[in-house]
Amino acid sequence: MLRHSTKLFVNLERAAGLGASSASASSAGTGSFIPKQSDTMTSSTTPSYQKSLTLDNMCPTVRTAQYAVRGELVIRAEKLVSTLDRQKNEGIKLLPFEEIVYCNIGNPQQLKQKPLSFFRQVVALCECPELLESPHIDKIFPADAIARARALLASVGNTGAYSGSQGIASVLRSVAKFIEKRDGYPADPESIFLTDGASVAVQRILRLLIRDRSDGILIPIPQYPLYSATIELYGGSQLGYYLNEEAGWKMEIPELERSYNDAKEKGITPRALVIINPGNPTGQTLDAANMSDIVQFCHQKRLVLLADEVYQENVYSENKPFVSFKKVVKDLGTKVEGLEMVSFHSVSKGFVGECGKRGGYMELFGISPEVKSEIYKLSSIGLCPNVIGQLVVDLMVNPPQEGEASHKQYIEERDAIYNSLKRRANLLATALNSLEGVTCNAPEGAMYAFPQIRLPPKAVEEAKQNGKQPDAHYCIQLLEATGICVVPGSGFGQRDGTYHFRTTFLPSEQAIEGVCKKVADFHKAFMAKYK
């Protein structure tokens, strides 16, 4: 009996997540992770025992939080992977494509982006210091990688030990130097926290800001769903401000005012303003004048400014270089004295693209020392960020310098990645704009295009009948026709009645034209089907 029930349980679990089952997904709504339940099966496994932990008695905000980037579409895609495995192993044609192309998430090395050689050499040496003693090592690795590893080990000690809760002191100093050089203003190592990727850092700050539904956080619409998911999880209120799609996803002060005032009228206290620059999913970059207005708005309204700057190296437009909010605040000087700001950065994006390392940091600015102590405490409960991720942060902010053995190779690798991303961004935007009913702002930054798709009324109708968001309906069909996995705009938020999807432009230079062609063919067929 027990063995039997275990087997049933496994199958249900497959339907829920990891996915070796070939049954089609059955979630009820966009971005929902909750599989349709088979009550018969559940009750047959435990005839006499009522489960203690159920959907009905668990923390309700866990259930209501949604995270579309790894939502329904990805779970479907993972199921298709096992069908593709069968197709390959059994030599029978089950699907009209050979592979899943994951454009749902900014994960460049999954799509064959090569890691920066110097970074990996140094990490390997730090991980296995016996390599440094090998008489062969100078034939394998360049001298500066060896020297860097020795220097890092001298300050870190051992990658197997917990570091301090805030991070390794020497890495904090490296980050501060990087910020100083970037902005031309001093930075204090003691105001920096290293974290397992930027997501953890964002969550830590939001945790402090949110007490209950009466605390609101201003977030862009569209936004990266880490923000909406976390605000919901912590029981706060999302205060959306719309980016102006017609003006290249511009951030406009009157719209911020509107959102702020709407919240106040509802009795909600706006506590912080989230800005993602360059934008995710929208790919725009802010100009310095706009940023100056935003900072002054925050100061005037006493909002903590949360500057998500993880795409700071992914800027493609010549005439709008990246400017940090720290610099803008410092430039404004006494005008915005006392402003509270936290900025976030990560090793996952840019040309580094080391997502799997989970490295990141946040810089506190103007945050009171006693609040900082609370952030320190929250960090200490998780003990410390992973040490390898911390080392990769150090390498990101302190790459090989001119005159060092690895400098040339580093520059070549960096530029190759950057220039290719730029080409692919343009290629994708052009391809999307050539489609009927599709418009796409050219990505100025980040790793994403966020095209608007004007869906035929019949498609919208059919989606609604199936209990789906219309753009999810489109994306599911795209996935099932082509293997290309994108995320519906409804997962990021959008103006009512508009539909979008987010796609990365990370498929390799060899692959991206094929991806564009497949999307175009699918789109034409979709439009014809619902005409």
Added chain:
Amino acid sequence: MLRHSTKLFVNLERAAGLGASSASASSAGTGSFIPKQSDTMTSSTTPSYQKSLTLDNMCPTVRTAQYAVRGELVIRAEKLVSTLDRQKNEGIKLLPFEEIVYCNIGNPQQLKQKPLSFFRQVVALCECPELLESPHIDKIFPADAIARARALLASVGNTGAYSGSQGIASVLRSVAKFIEKRDGYPADPESIFLTDGASVAVQRILRLLIRDRSDGILIPIPQYPLYSATIELYGGSQLGYYLNEEAGWKMEIPELERSYNDAKEKGITPRALVIINPGNPTGQTLDAANMSDIVQFCHQKRLVLLADEVYQENVYSENKPFVSFKKVVKDLGTKVEGLEMVSFHSVSKGFVGECGKRGGYMELFGISPEVKSEIYKLSSIGLCPNVIGQLVVDLMVNPPQEGEASHKQYIEERDAIYNSLKRRANLLATALNSLEGVTCNAPEGAMYAFPQIRLPPKAVEEAKQNGKQPDAHYCIQLLEATGICVVPGSGFGQRDGTYHFRTTFLPSEQAIEGVCKKVADFHKAFMAKYK
């Protein structure tokens, strides 16, 4: 003005956390991270701007949560480090010791425990696959390390890519095989989640279980403060059950009943029972008969069993081998059908001791598929556990096998660490038991001793006058006299009127006798002072 205010801010921050200041700490209570505020300074930095985020308007449960393992004592110790630096650099005697000995946390590699060679070789190769192409590599690394790295890379792809939210599929399979072999019962890879250390896993499950103060979690007293901190952070209720110190920290069913019934009377629903086996901070191991009773208690009361088994390789008593709760549940069979359990494991403990890698896993058992989907969603919001940590989990559960090139070295390294820990555990317990008014159960497992110290009434009185817990008063004096950093029992919980401290037995074999002698000398002087 701005430059000036920044400087003031920095000094305040120092006092709050990282600690380069030589000023003595000024926290008001044990384990408190909140530095005494200088209102003058705060207001002088921002004459016209009222901070938006303050202690008074932040999430209140962040403020009330306490985590003593990195609490007041450690912050003091970090300040002493900079005094020691001055002592060394300026050649003047400022403190009666030369170094801080961190016995506050189970961080073996910080105290010079050598990592297992095979693990580090494989990780270095996975991190830098160009090494595999080097003609010199087989002169540097053994053949099985090279083969293992190739196999891992074939399944992982690239350490720089996000993995699936639940973890790398092949690592999940390795963990399942390990559990099967350990327990003699099948394990399902799809019920396993890899995590950034076990702490994250514990927090994820507690997040689901706690809605508000009416949800209670049974935790041992004394307990590891991850539990108390997290339950408080999530706004739940801690339901302590006392371990019986006189009976070797035994876990007794009547005491569980008492705690359960007390909660019910207060209108609190007990939802889960936390068991730490081997115990932290108490070092006891449970016998199988006791475990069987506990499991049946959980089943009868419909409690989710949370089995913290991170010290499963740290078992030192010959006649009480480690038995997993999974095995006990499976042995009981239909008697406890439907029971819900989550067990936790980590690469930070045992003889692996790779704390800095932040690798761990949890196995769900009997958890409903729809609740599992919610766990999956929570995991996906953080994207994925760090990939190197996942690889170290794989190596922990699948070390070199007999007949492979590294097997002999692996066994030698493993046994040397294990045997040394066992010797040090005994040595420390004997030394503590020889002190006036001190009793210490011999550690059967884990990495800690938790002696009871009977403090003279005068010492208790002085502590209370200073607003300190008496055991914190003792530990602070120990730190300031010897540089040895331990954690007061009050950070873990203890019966009223009893006092303890937790110390690891991780100082090296060369160092531990010196540590014992210093503690003994300090203790004698302390007892004489307050007689």
